[in-house]
Amino acid sequence: MREMLTNINDYDLCVTEFVRIIDSLLPSSVFYRLCPELHHGGKTTSGTPVRVQLLGQEPVWMAENAYRASNLGSAGIDINFGCPAKSVNKNRGGAVLLKEPEKIYQIVKEVRSAVCPTKPVTAKVRLGWDDPTHCFEIVDAVAQAGGDEIAIHARTKVDGYKAETIKWDYIHQVKEKSSIPIIANGEVWNYQDGQACLNVTQTDALMICRGALNLPNLCNVIKRNEAHMPWHHVIQLLLKFSEFEIKGDKGLYYPNRVKQWFAYLRHEYPEAKDLFVDIRSLNKAAPIVEILQRAQALAHA
Known part of the structure; x- marks a missing residue:
């Protein structure tokens, strides 16, 4: 981080x-x-x-x-x-x-x-x-x-x-x-x-x-007084975070850590609330990353 x-x-x-x-x-x-x-x-x-x-x-x-x-x-x-x-x-x-x-x-x-x-x-x-x-x-x-x-x-x-x-x-x-x-x-x-x-x-x-x-x-x-970071840039950061956290043994903790971050992001971004619903029951890295990638594609659509 x-x-x-x-x-x-x-x-x-x-x-x-x-x-x-x-x-x-x-x-x-x-x-x-x-x-x-x-x-x-x-x-x-x-x-x-x-x-x-x-x-x-x-x-x-x-x-x-x-x-x-x-x-x-x-x-x-x-x-x-x-x-x-x-x-x-x-x-x-x-x-x-x-x-x-x-x-x-x-x-x-x-x-x-x-x-x-x-x-x-x-x-x-x-x-x-x-x-x-x-x-x-x-x-x-x-x-x-x-x-x-x-x-x-x-x-x-x-x-x-x-x-x-x-x-x-x-x-x-x-x-x-x-x-x-x-x-x-x-x-x-x-x-x-x-x-x-x-x-x-x-x-x-x-x-x-x-x-x-x-x-x-x-x-x-x-x-x-910079503008608040737009959501599609936040998605890019989440994916970058995923690259850091999935390496080696840290990957075991990635699902919990990315959910912890979402708990904070939800206060600033309504989109994070919706996305958290999709990932909160997952305990493996791959499906969480897949959901983030789909969200990134939608953010750029």
């Missing part, structure tokens, strides 16, 4: 899925698997830098793995303090650490000490666990530990992803007091949302996540 979307958008940076760190130094193969861009200088083929993201609760092991990822070529290290998943939080990872700013400080400090000074160490957080006013202490912990920048998802963990709970104004308050760059995140789905978020938060940068799967050219829509 990073490969495709950076080819058609002017992204400044990508961050990987998190690498879960518990109590050991992971082999290099784990980092190459989750960040194949490490084979190419830590960049996608279009030249967009990719930063490995780590998630864990033990400062020393986080530092050891950060050092390895950095030496393998990651364009910096990002630390996930925002994941709200119960399976992660019950093992003291992700957003649960928002309750412990001192632990956040220790982790960032150890990672910053371990990684080459020329490479940024950054953090992704939420406003807090259940109280958005905790964001000030959380951001201060990252800054005091030597973090280079911080991306803030403008909800608490308890808020989940409910649209009505977005609190962009807290990011503005944090930015006014912070000594490090702040990146705003949350509920940015189109050009208007992007402009509204920048206006409220007064930040210089946005991070987009789910919206980039809803609308494949969302980055350029936000940056340049």
Whole structure:
């Protein structure tokens, strides 16, 4: 997905899925698997830098793995303090650490000490666990530990992803007091949302996540008010995605992954809703690709 979307958008940076760190130094193969861009200088083929993201609760092991990822070529290290998943939080990872700013400080400090000074160490957080006013202490912990920048998802963990709970104004308050760059995140789905978020938060940068799967050219829509990608171009991307995912053992997971993408595309494209009905019961790659090829022919008819 990073490969495709950076080819058609002017992204400044990508961050990987998190690498879960518990109590050991992971082999290099784990980092190459989750960040194949490490084979190419830590960049996608279009030249967009990719930063490995780590998630864990033990400062020393986080530092050891950060050092390895950095030496393998990651364009910096990002630390996930925002994941709200119960399976992660019950093992003291992700957003649960928002309750412990001192632990956040220790982790960032150890990672910053371990990684080459020329490479940024950054953090992704939420406003807090259940109280958005905790964001000030959380951001201060990252800054005091030597973090280079911080991306803030403008909800608490308890808020989940409910649209009505977005609190962009807290990011503005944090930015006014912070000594490090702040990146705003949350509920940015189109050009208007992007402009509204920048206006409220007064930040210089946005991070987009789910919206980039809803609308494949969302980055350029936000940056340049580019027209939304037409459906027939989306079909071409789906077929390109199919070529990536069917290779080797990954083909076993292709049906589930393409359905996951359709779950996002349906929010932007009515055509995706209809097409999803045709593929949702299929569990083999070939018939799904055949349906996409037919859809492509109809889109050009």
